[in-house]
Amino acid sequence: MKKNVQEIINVGNNIFNKNLVSGKSGNISKRIKSANGDIVAITPTLTSLGNLKQEDIVLVDLDGNLLTKGKPSSELFMHLEIYKKRDDVSAIVHTHSPYATGFAFSNKRIKRLEGFGEIKDPYLPYIEYEKPGSDNLAIKASEGIGDSDVLVLKKHGVICVGENLKEAESLAIFIEESAKTQFITYMLNSAEDMI
Numbered sequence: 001m002k003k004n005v006q007e008i009i010n011v012g013n014n015i016f017n018k019n020l021v022s023g024k025s026g027n028i029s030k031r032i033k034s035a036n037g038d039i040v041a042i043t044p045t046l047t048s049l050g051n052l053k054q055e056d057i058v059l060v061d062l063d064g065n066l067l068t069k070g071k072p073s074s075e076l077f078m079h080l081e082i083y084k085k086r087d088d089v090s091a092i093v094h095t096h097s098p099y100a101t102g103f104a105f106s107n108k109r110i111k112r113l114e115g116f117g118e119i120k121d122p123y124l125p126y127i128e129y130e131k132p133g134s135d136n137l138a139i140k141a142s143e144g145i146g147d148s149d150v151l152v153l154k155k156h157g158v159i160c161v162g163e164n165l166k167e168a169e170s171l172a173i174f175i176e177e178s179a180k181t182q183f184i185t186y187m188l189n190s191a192e193d194m195i
């Protein structure tokens with residue numbers, strides 16, 4: 001388990017250093033599959049993801065029962081609902097990364113730029129605002145993500161999922177860069193007299 005926990009700590013450091021999870025925002029989890037019932041390791045509530053220690057990571061079962069001490073992220077049930085619906089998902093990274101979240105607060109959608117699998121929809125899927133940490137958000141997000149690997153939460157942030165943490169982390173970085181590229185494109189297109 002130490003290795004799994006360390007992996008979460010490393011991803012926390014990486015995405016904190018890339019400014020995807022400023023302050024105490026964002027959360028990361030990993031599912032460890034087991035015949036006796038899956039275990040989920042998740043980041044704690046109200047703690048910066050940039051400075052996590054082994055003892056900060058909380059272990060729970062799929063029903064949210066605590067297996068270790070500590071207080072899990074307030075979005076624990078959002079993670080658990082996604083794991084329950086998606087057997088192919090074993091890692092979730094949730095951020096409020098600034099460009100992607102800027103789009104989430106606007107009436108513009110983030111285009112799915114090439115890079116991750118077949119493009120079925122030119123825009124990233126999204127759900128309307130639900131209160132962070134609420135059961136409604138957990139239910140709507142787990143339904144809204146469908147079989148996608150990313151979901152925009154309106155007026156809140158982004159969820160990226162993958163079969164492992166590396167994949168979910170790369171996707172979170174890629175989505176933020178996509179949103180940034182799109183933002184710059186909008187700005188340049190609207191600055192008519194720059195040339």
Ligand SMILES: [Zn+2]
Nearest residue numbers: 026132156157
């Ligand atoms: Zn959030």
